[in-house]
Amino acid sequence: MCLFLLLLNVRRYSSSAPKGRTDPGRTDPEQDVGEVTHLNRGRYFRTVSAATDCRSARAQKHEAWKVNEMNTENFTLSEKIVSASYVRQGSQARRGHEQLIRHLLEQGKCPEEGWSESTVELFLNELAVMDSNNFLGNCGVGEREGRVASSLVARRHYRLIHGIGRSGDIAAIQPKAAGSSLLNKLTNSVVLDILKVTGVRSVASCFVVPMATGMSLTLCFLTLRHRRPKARYIIWPRIDQKSCFKAMITAGFEPVVVENVLEGDELRTDLEAVERKVEELGADNILCVHSTTSCFAPRVPDRLEELATICAKYNIPHIVNNAYGVQSSKCMHLIQQGARVGRIDAFVQSLDKNFMVPVGGAIIAGFDESFVQEISQMYPGRASASPSLDVLITLLTLGASGYKKLLSERKEIYLLLAQELKSLASAHGERLLHTPHNPISLAMSLDGLQADSDKAVTQLGSMLFTRQVSGARVIPLGKEQTISGHTFLGFMSHSDSYPCPYLNAASAVGITREDVTLCIKRLDKCLKTLRKESNVAKSSSVAPPPRCDDTPGE
Known part of the structure; x- marks a missing residue:
């Protein structure tokens, strides 16, 4: 058969x-x-x-x-x-x-x-x-055979060459590519099942698109343009990640940046500021609210339920950047709850960050099948089948139980990473920032390092990279970055003036205990080296000048 x-x-x-x-x-x-x-x-x-x-x-x-x-x-x-x-x-x-x-x-x-x-x-x-x-x-006599x-x-x-x-x-569906078309349909169906398994049980439809998260968000914004032709603005609670900002610019809209509020160590959504912007600009002039789930600490996922309620109240679309949130039951629960109590039109997630496949694909999903279909019809031309093929092979190989096991292991290692970072921070006079609402990323203060030397913080990042510690991010104070004409103060810290410099580390799907052990060991050595160099520099700077009678030849 x-x-x-x-x-x-x-x-x-x-x-x-x-x-x-x-x-x-x-x-x-x-x-x-x-x-x-x-x-x-x-x-x-x-x-x-x-x-x-x-x-x-x-x-x-x-x-x-x-x-x-x-x-x-x-x-x-x-x-x-x-x-x-x-x-x-x-x-x-x-x-x-x-x-x-x-x-x-x-x-x-x-x-x-x-x-x-x-x-x-x-x-x-x-x-x-x-x-x-x-x-x-x-016998093929066409231009694409x-x-x-x-x-x-x-x-x-x-040998699946025709794409999707x-x-x-x-x-x-492509009449002369039944196999590739079947691959496309089955991949979308299997991925939809995984989105439900991981927590968004009421999701209605999704499709895999051969673009990364930023361009996939742009596709969503361009689709909304046809529904709201008068709209000029996108309300965006700030997250310091270039691609999601450029996604709005590329689509031809003006981002309205809403600064986060500091609650303890956490940076959280300023709901009052969001609603003020809606009333100030007028709902008809706003394309959507563009919120975020997965992010680097000390920023935490946006208050999706409250934002979804605001969007429903003013009849404004709501697009969620869920870049690496599929691996987090917390992020998926926020999306499910937001759709239940208010309005979420679409949410976008990366294939490589959530399913350990090569970069270049994303999933666009939503709760209204007709809107998701509109987005898919906005994509011009055929598309590469490689991301669909990669994620289908991966999910068929893992099975639902295998994928859930990976997510469970990620949670366990998150707790291990938090414990190890806390111990290391204490040993070096620093502290693990308290960010309980962020289920993936952690942050450790670098106040002592900053006090020793202004350059020591950025030097730590370079030292970690040359020692093959990838993914760790060192965030100094006061960095400025201009993106498409908009200047961000304190860029990478998600705030104009976060109180301290810090180091980020994340427990993402696929991380192992060995990764944590090696990272902590190498980070400890780097911190000790920097402290030693700082002490040597301080002692040499306070050394007394030589006396005249000690001058050679006299």
Whole structure:
């Protein structure tokens, strides 16, 4: 039994389901060629089989019988070459792989237990042979025929060359790339399941886009432009990260920066200032509120519930930058609650930060399926399938249980990192900043280091990097940064005047105990070295000048 036969079986399973909605304004005769409607937890997602869409149920049944008969015949012929018992054993083993694939096609969910690499590769190879560039005897005379000059490149992409989407919609089906289209639909369905598993249970729709978080946010803002053509401003509680600021500028809007308020050591959303800006600018002139969940301490996730309530009150869209928040149950809970009590239109998350795949992909998700579809239709042209392929392979290999295990380990190591940083800080006369609302990032003060030398703080960052400690961020006082004409004071600290310099470290998905141990050990050595150099400099600066009678030659 091959993937083609499995698709025919899925087609019969869902034949009583209504057809998926089509775009009434689109006259493309190939719009719905080869769609297979599939029941998925009360919703329908469409997959592909171009050879079966126009056939009757009887013809499909006959086709399935022929494929199954051919498959059985091949095994029967094999028994003439190898012992029948061995062939039957091999046939049963193959059926085990096919059963896993069948469950994926039927349910559209991330499997609970991860697949073996052989099952994943079997599945991808079956998808690839459904694309026209891999048809035996195919003759292509178009400008895009899935031709690849390098066999190494072809193998890297599992011969899935056509990408995803069509010129009018990144989620659309390609008639000559049934396998790639099926990959796209299944990836979006599996990722949607993971978003629900990790805490946003009421999310309605999502899709993977081959752009990182910043450009994906820009796509959301451009989509809102058509709904709110008079809007000029985006209200943005400050977070010192260049890409999310430039996302608003690139979309052609004017960011209205709302400074955070200091509560203890934490920087939190100034809700009163946000509402004042809404009233001052006028709701119709505001494109959206652009909030943030995951961030570097001492900034903490925005007060999403309260912001969502303000957005609902004034009928203003709300876009959430959830860059690496999928790995945090706290961040996902904030999004779920915000959508429950108020308004959240879309939330965007990075693939590489949350799923340990190469940089270059993001998930755009929302609670209104039609709005998410609008965003996907805003993407111009076809798109690379690489991010979709990477995240699908990863999730099929991990399984839902494997991914949840990684998230659980991340939480445990967060507590370990906090404990180790607190002990180290105490040993050096510093302290771990109290930021309980940030579930991923931690910060340690560097007051003593700043007192020793103005340059010592920035020197610490350089020393850590040259000692192969990556990801740690050293934040000095008073740094200025101009981005697209806007000057930020105290840049990187999320505040014009945070009280102290500090060092950031984060417990992100995939971190190990060895990472923490080595980081603390090397950080300790760097701090000791800087203190020693500072003491030497101080002692030399206060040494008395030589006396006249000690001068040589006298």
